[in-house]
Amino acid sequence: MDATTKPFGAVATSTAPYPRPTREEAEAAVRTLLAWAGDDPTREGLLETPARVTKAYGEFFAGYGQNAGEILSKTFKEVGGYDDIVLVKDIPFSSHCEHHMVPFVGKAHIAYLPHDGVVGLSKLARLVEVFARRLQTQENLTAQIIDAINEHLGPRGAAVMLEAEHMCMSMRGVRAHGASTVTHRFTGVFAEDRNEQDRFFSMTRR
Structure with a gap:
């Protein structure tokens, strides 16, 4: 190209x-x-x-112009045998709706169960930025984040939840000020075990 x-x-x-x-x-x-x-x-x-x-x-x-694989390329294996949930919550993000090109703003919660090492915590925030700084829908943004985690980290399971306010709803159209849209997706152990999903939701609300 x-x-x-x-x-x-x-x-x-x-x-x-x-x-x-x-x-x-x-x-x-x-x-x-x-x-x-x-x-x-x-x-x-x-x-x-x-x-x-x-x-x-x-x-x-x-x-x-950014690549998710490069951001997630470096992992750390010396974690003292830790294999439980790694969660980074309340990651702020802003993106633009691809339908009206106006912002939607919110926070992301990302969790995964390590398989062969962990990634630097700041890299998860950078991963959100890679996909948020494009024309988006919230549903697609959610899927892209978790797909990148699965592809490049190979965890036993991953969970992603986004909460955002869309200006295309609050500034125009129905003008529903303060309305929040929530999307989430689970893979691996999180998709198979309802208890792990409940644990994820509980940890994000603390």
């Missing part, structure tokens, strides 16, 4: 089907949206907005 397919500020990936527009084309598109919204893109306060928006998009969607 040609490097022109990559999103702003990111490395080319197979998820980008179109050639990458130039920065000038992207800024022109922002000016068009400003005018469509009813404002004057040539007025002083908006003159630099297109450049700022394209730069911000490079941050919002940096996950397209």
Whole structure:
């Protein structure tokens, strides 16, 4: 794939089907949206907005240029025989709804049962960022996180739960302020044993 397919500020990936527009084309598109919204893109306060928006998009969607396998590549085997749940909860994240391109914000809870070593705790937070900084649905984000854990860590089981507020519900449409969406997925031992699921839920609520 040609490097022109990559999103702003990111490395080319197979998820980008179109050639990458130039920065000038992207800024022109922002000016068009400003005018469509009813404002004057040539007025002083908006003159630099297109450049700022394209730069911000490079941050919002940096996950397209990041690789989950690289983040989870290093594990530690000297853990004193520990083989119980490893849980990192309340990981803050922000993403963008792929349907309206507005944010949804929340927290992630990730747990796994080690099989052959553990990964650095900060790497689980970075894993969430890899997938959150893309256009997403919460359901897909949940699946991508746990699939990456299973693929690269090979645990005996994994559990992921996301809780988030979607601006596409609170800022527009039904304007349901404060509504929270919860998604979760279990694999391995967590999927097979209801007691392990209950233990996961209990630990996330402490």
